[in-house]
Amino acid sequence: MRLTAAHTAVPSPRPWRRYGAAATAVAATALAGAAAVDADSAWYRSLRKPDWQPPPRAFGAVWTPLYGTIAYAAGHALGRAPDARQRAALTGSLAVNLLLNAGWNWLFFARRSPRAGLAGTLLLDVSNVDLLRRTARTDRTAARALLPYAAWCGFATALNASIVRRNS
Structure with a gap:
């Protein structure tokens, strides 16, 4: 990115x-995470879940646009990072976030461990705060685009915690 004389970011x-x-x-994150999910398994169906859990089809309907906004926000913010150091920090934060995002499915579904899933989603929430902070330093528009993702992950954490409580 270049800066004009008025210090205005130029993509x-x-x-x-x-x-x-x-x-x-x-997309790789979505595919890697989806590979671990089996919401029709006897194990998952046997878990006691709260009444406020959305139906299974809602998750795809929510995650599809959320993944789109993550890609948009990343592309937008990376184009406005003022230097290579800030671009690298933003890229690293995004990479960790996406690994944690896909990792939750493997912890919860593949390991069949709601407790491990809860630990993973708590780490994802921390990563979301870091990603939002770093993105906001570069591009507030991109950071605002990430807010629904962070909110949904917070909801998922509450849902995961409820499943842990109900099945302990």
Whole structure:
């Protein structure tokens, strides 16, 4: 990115590269996480869940646009990072966040451990705060786009905690 004389951020050239990279990383996260999910398994069906848990089809309907906003926010913010150091910090924060995002499915479903899932989603919440903070330093528009994702993850943490309580 270049700065004009008035210190106004100018997006870097070739936006398709950064948006494409972000979309690829987010799609890989979605696929890696989905590979661990078996919401029709006897184990999952046997868990006691709160009445306020959304139906299974709601999760795909929610995650699809959330993943889209993550890719948009990442591509947007990376194009406005003022230097390589800030771009690297933002990229690292996003990478950790996406690993934790996909990892939750493996902890909860593949390990069949709501407790491990809860630990994973708490780490994801911490990572969301870091990602929001770093993104806001670069681009407030991109940070605002991440707010529904962070809110949904907070909801997922409450849901996971409720499942742990009900099945302990």
